[in-house]
Amino acid sequence: EDGKNQEPGVVTTRNILESFTESQEVGGLIGNLKGVCGDLVTREMTMEKFIGIMDKYQEQPHLLDRHLEWMMNSLLDIVRDNGSPPPLVHLAFKFLYIITKVRGYKLFLRLFPHEVGDLQPVLDMLVDQNPKDSETWETRYMLLLWLSMICLIPFDLARFDGNISEGGHARMPTMDRILEIAKCYLVVSDKARDAAAVLVSKFIVRPDVRQKRMADFLDWTLSMLSKSSFQTMEGTVVMNGMLQALAQLFKHGKREDCLPYAATVLECLDNCKLSESNQMVLRKLGMKLVQRLGLTFVKPKVAKWRYQRGCRSLAANLQAQGSVVQNQMITVAANEADDEEEYDIPAEIENVVEQLLVGLKDKDTIVRWSAAKGIGRITGRLPKELADDVIGSLLDCFSLNKTCLCSKISFQETDNAWHGGCLALAELGRRGLLLPSRISDVVPVILKALTYDEKRGACSVGSNVRDAACYVCWAFARAYDPAELIPFINQISSALVIAAVFDRDVNCRRAASAAFQENVGRQGTFPHGIDILTAADYFAVGNRVNCYLTISVYVAGFPEYTQPMIDHLVNMKINHWDSVIRELSTKALHNLTPQAPEYMANMVLPRLLPLSVGTDLHTRHGAILACAEITHALCKLAEENNRSITYYFNEKSLEGLKQIHQEVCSNYQIYFLTVCTLIEKLSLSKMPFRGDPIIGGWQWLINDSLRSLPLVSSAARQRIKESAVSALAALCNEYYINEEGEADPALQDELVTQYVSELQNTEEMIRCGFSRALGALPRFLLKGRLQQILEGLKKVTLISPADVSFAESRRDALIAIAKVCQTVGVQGEGSQEEYVCKDNVTQIYATLLSGVTDYTTDSRGDVGGWVREAAMTSLMEVTLLLVQNEAELINANICKQIMCWLSQQSAEKIDKFRAHAGSVFLTLLHFDDPPVPHIPHREELEKIFPRSEKETLNWNAASEAFPRITQLLALPAYQYYVLLGLSVSVGGLTETTLRYSAQSLFDYMKKIQNDASAMESFCETLLKVFEDNLRNDRVSVPLLTMLDQMLANGCFDIFTTQDNHPFPVKLLTLCKEEIKRSKDIRKLRSSIGVFCGLIQFQGDMREKVLFQLFLLLCHPFPVIRKTTASQVYEMLITYSDVVDPAVMDEVMTILSDTNW
Template identity: 25%
Template sequence: MMRARLMPADLYGDLGRLLAATLHFERRVLSRKLGGNVRDASCYVCWALFQAAALPAPLVRGLVADLVLLGCFDREVNLRRAASAAVQEAVGRQGLDSAEGVALVQTLDYFSVGNLPACFLEIAPAMVTLGAVPRDQLARHLLTRVLASWDPEVRRLGAQALVRALPGAEDRRHALAALTETAAAAADVDVWHGAALGQAALLAATADVPADLVATLAASAHVVPRHNKGARVDVLEALLALAAELLPHLPNRRLPAAFGDAFVEALGLADARLAPALRSLAAALDPADVDRAAWLDQLTSGRPGYAHALGEVLAADDSDAGAVLVAAVAGAADMAVRVAAMDALARVLARAADPAVAAGPTVHAALTGLADFTIDRVRGDIGSQLRLAAAAAVRGLPRSVVAALDADTVDDLCARLLRVAADKIDRLRTDAAAALDWIVPGLFPAVPAASLATIYAAHFGRLTGLLASGLSERQTAALWLGLASSMSAASSESVVRATRDAVGAYLPTLDPPALTALVDDTIGRMVVDGRIMLKTDSELLELVAFFFDDGSLPNPALDPALYVRVYNKVTKLYSAGTKTASARLLTACVAVYAGLVMAGHSKVAEMALKKLVGLLGSPISPVRQRAADALFLLVADVDSDGALAVVGDIEAADWQGPTYAGSAAAVGPAVLACFGY
């Protein structure tokens, strides 16, 4: 009706009041929140209304203010963008096209509102400055709606935005009192959590808090609403944040019992969401109240929360505590403990008066963490968490520490960072490249954001140039290993070609011991602790096949044990591939077995050839075809009278059809006879 200009003008006022309510409509039904469709439709109605006719200025200003609040604080990006479009229509058609109106549209544009933290912390304050929404209306919306959101992340952002919305100390004290009343009366844990986070944020930004309000806040831990187990972490997070900001205002700087109990409970949990609150509260504690020895004992018992807290209370010259943290990084059973200990060492170093003297434990732990490639059968590459923490610790080393590192330590750090810089995980590649640039500027320039195929192709193409750029053999070996084992993430023929080019340029530069060490490192990461990871082990086996294809492996007469180790490991994978019918794993086995036959190690070659002959009868069509192709090439190189006939038999057989079993039974013994077996 409005787009057709059929709505009577005397109804615009009623419509405006209706829209003011529906733009923020939300209703909870059991565990679900409803209302997104209503808010979306309201934005569309506003957009059509602004097109219909010239509206009264108060109505336009009121609707624009509500739309701005929706565009800044709604959880859903599509609704924020719908509100942005309606505001743009109002500016263009309702006489708001002044300098402030243009700035409003540019600030609240389609792309800007896509970033939720920026909406809360940057765009919302700008809206107040531009006069698009009154400050008191924005603060009231935060207090009554945003801090009561069902989404914990929205509540966290809302608490930060509330401080920016209230620059005056008196306004903050009033808001603090209002939130205290809200928390005391809350029957919903979401409302209580938002109020508690708001209280903590306002306390941190308010210098003078009335004593009676401090006493009320100190008793607030006893009035937490009933909640289920899933909400317990949110409750503990709010209690810790509130306790950290409340502690400086307490007369004796002693935590009330309920807050202390929450602190002890949180220290024993392995939830990363609690880490910031634990650090804040630990930093606010009186050092005399901290039993460091007991905390270190708890850490060694597998409780990561204590590591987060220790990072704020340990002295940089406490060598015994540093040794405990380093040991936790290297050998704790729980990966969460290892990551937390790595973060704690980095934070201890950041607070050191003389970082160059205290850097040893952090650097040692970072070297350990960067080499952690632990694979969990259920969770996958859990070692990536520790590699990420270690790369961040290296990037956080003070410049004075970096300048004082000896050449061997720099070489070790660069080698391990180069390996991580070729990781499959985007954030790991980015952080490791930044850490490399911090240690040796310009060593490993970042590749611009692009597809994985482009990134890996660029890295492989750069490898040959790095060989002549002063990198040590250990560093280039680490980079090569990372690139090759990460290759399958791209699934691109261009990456495969680049890999082969890198093999041809790189492997001939290694002497036999270095090449042996590279192969041993590769096969050593297969079938770890008797567990087979099909995808990872297939990638590593394909890498070993590249070594054979290039012909760069040491002569079997120089290192016969290497070929035995390769055969034993690939045979374990052969058994796994047969049981799981993994075409990729068995195809990689074919390539390695063929390489072992060509290498000429007498006993290993015989066993590998028999495995290849057995694969002619594989029920997996691509596997038996690949085995037939490999045997065709091997037999063609044999100088014997019957070899030519066997080659013809292999070529004539239909390895894709139903007669493959008969062909395998006929061709197999003939192939073995050609080799004298």
């Protein structure tokens, strides 16, 4: 998708692994723990490496299963070794925790050794731990998990107590020691609390512990709950531990053991009022405990009334080829009495179910999900009548407020209730607890949930509801026999297709696609299921633009889906809060029109026309665009079928389309883009409005849109300008041309004069708009006025003190000149008022070439780059236009200028502009239909830039571009310009550009060191570049830096043997001139390096150089004095013959010791 339509997270990259390939590496890391334990840095590096390896398996943890046992045993061997120091033991437990985190503690728990001999050592280790040590929590966590496994040993714990007394006191029994440890860690705030809850659930349910300690432990937990408050941090920590312990205990304990305490626990839980807490985790744990208590109250018997689907063969469904698979369910009739069971439902169940239903509306997803699972589990144990009451209460989560004043149905319940309700419905359906008799009540709710989108401020909520609704459809596909869903199959299939293609969020589109796939496979009754699934699979629906504009057309080709898709776009999407969705929807309607033209013309368009002049801004915007797109599509269809343009329109529709302009006119500023699109589409549709006053109104709207560009936000400005220009072109082409193909002279005069006069407006954006408008005018309006337009555009490209920062207007004027030239065409001997000809081609090229020299900068940076980029593009377009028509109009001088300027831009520092220049340079060089004439050194250029590398050469990469472009220094025609561009790059500040450009330049200099004529030519060109750009800081400052580097790298060593060689003498003169009266710190510092480098040349000039350095040592700026002293010191070390050896030490001392 392009930038504005890009969705975050659409593209995901992941590695699909096949096995645990790093097992040997992990074995080496574990085996080397003893060696790395003592060194902190090595230990941390080992830990990071291990975490990096294990994290790769977060999504495929089952690949570790075969290796878990040996990894655990290797690490526990370290733990069991009495010689292991405490840091090593902690490190081993850290490794164990990382493995547990990836694979999950439930599976890992079974692998722990549970020998009798491990009990006391583990208990002793736990006693030695400091619960408040934040560095060793992994140790405590893993020890508690290990203890929860050891405590399952089938021996009476009293056997481990013995009769030994310690210090005159009886030792605490093992049972109590374990319980105390568990209680201690249930009130801590780290991960050990979770493991302590697991320990409690395993330990308390032992027969001996249950008899002696279960009641006391429950009393303790309930008292702790009662005393704690979720208003404090300490209270939250304690309540978390108690709730986890109780939830785990009621989950793993036998029903008959837990039932006596269930009512008391429920009462205590009610008194805690967890629903009022803002702690999400506490509310979730409360919900888990409530459902476990509910399951304790009712007998664990599967309800015989539940729906059971028989055969679930995918092959059988697919072979049915859309026919209804025979009913194979095994269901007890609804009216059959269940004589075998007597349901005795406690009164507390009502309280439990009520709390779960309230939990479905919680503000946090994890709480709603827990409540939904609880509803499913408990309903499965209730009698049919009570279960039906639960389902009825559940459907109230989806209650609709139908008494609202607007025509739409609005949602009475919040999006949280809808989401929780969908999750619960899916759970009930998945478990067979939603009988077929209820499907008729549930399907309308699901259909509504699939399009749930409630406005909330500037955006909306509901993506989670739509996602959950897809889950319901997925669950129903697996739960029900095809015969049960046949009455609703068209509704469900259409709703899922609409969600898969038109939903705003990628996760919802993918969820709908998955649900559709499940239904196609399991039910086998979805119309055209396989065909649609092939086009709208999980990956295809990832791209939103592709969904709206391509997949939708294919799916709408099946008649069952055409009208529902169109209706959805009209009802739900053209009034969407997101403007991107509104615009995509209208384009989709354009594409869908050929599938149902009569429906669009007779039903959709009459509905949209009143909305396009309504009061809601979003609806009006979408409706205007939809009217425009549908009208254009209908007219194209009529034209293709050789029918009248108005075949699909009646008088009322045509008047309605006119009415939009009149109604919007009073408030059109907020609809610039929309109205211009409407004008463009109606003009392209060739609506019969020629001579109608509405044309004048449209023209005024376009003009005013262009005049109002300064008032528009910068983000929308470009789109509005382009839309207005497109509308103008369409309007002129359709309504301003007569039967002879000419324009009305009065209208032409008024339009062109008005537009040219606006080019000198004091507002930059107005200049931009009217420049582009002139570039979009058709040929019949340009005819006879070409010179006036070109002159007007030329004035816009000129830089004056008043408009120096108007870079955007200069850019648009250059673009417009190229467009005008392409529109009018070429005729060498033609009139300069009608064609590009020999009389005006020089003027056109002069204007375009002036743009290549625009280096304007302001607070936005190098804004002249926009002008240079546009100038290069326009030069290419005009040149190729001339080459293809009358190549003789291009003389050698013009072609040389173009190629030389492009070579300069190709050597400059900004990647984007360098890449554009390089692309244009190679396009002109390799164009052969016919070839561009007069290109200097064509053969050499084609060797440097082979045709095969035209597309592959990456000009953005300095490492690829500069080694090529520096080769042009050997070509006399290009040497000056390439060196000018290189000066800015080599002396620039960007590290990569500087490195590669400098290296390429130095490589070239080494190549010509022994070629005296080449060196003379290069140095002469270098001095010419310097001389031409004296006091031009954009070039001269980086040029000084480049000269410093060249002198330091010995690029001019061949001149050092000759006294007073002209090159260094002239260079010294230019440097002195450049820094005269300068206060530019960067320039002065660069010149110091050049002066120090010039000392290597022989003759009288040495004294002049030293004199300049002495002046700089006395400079008013301290930083210049200090830099000069430092560099002179280094220079004297390198060139010791400069100073008399007798005074050398004194000179060096002065330079180094003076506080400059």
